[in-house]
Amino acid sequence: MLVLVCVASAAMALAIVLVRPTWREGMGLWALGLTANALAYALLAMCVQISDWLSVVLANAFLSLTVALLLAAVHEVRGTSLALSADGAARAGNGFVDRAVSR
Numbered sequence: 001m002l003v004l005v006c007v008a009s010a011a012m013a014l015a016i017v018l019v020r021p022t023w024r025e026g027m028g029l030w031a032l033g034l035t036a037n038a039l040a041y042a043l044l045a046m047c048v049q050i051s052d053w054l055s056v057v058l059a060n061a062f063l064s065l066t067v068a069l070l071l072a073a074v075h076e077v078r079g080t081s082l083a084l085s086a087d088g089a090a091r092a093g094n095g096f097v098d099r100a101v102s103r
Contacts, residue, residue: 006038029070033068036062043058
């Protein structure tokens with residue numbers, strides 16, 4: 001299963017890079033995110049052959065990078081800013097709580 005996820009992510013990243021009729025916003029970040037995902041699952045699949053540090057710590061770092069790159073790609077497509085200050089995060093959290101309580 002891990003190998004299948006790795007191959008599928010790598011194939012989609014390659015398809016984005018090679019078969020792109022026009023380069024749209026976020027596509028480069030999306031391809032990088034899929035590549036990081038493929039590397040993460042390749043490291044997880046090789047957990048018996050390589051050290052735990054590489055297979056667990058580095059793989060989880062690549063998975064975190066995957067999520068960050070995909071989030072950045074979505075923000076680029078939407079045309080919104082990725083940066084969110086601590087004050088903005090607090091206001092967003094308060095709005096969520098207010099909506100949840102009012103129901």
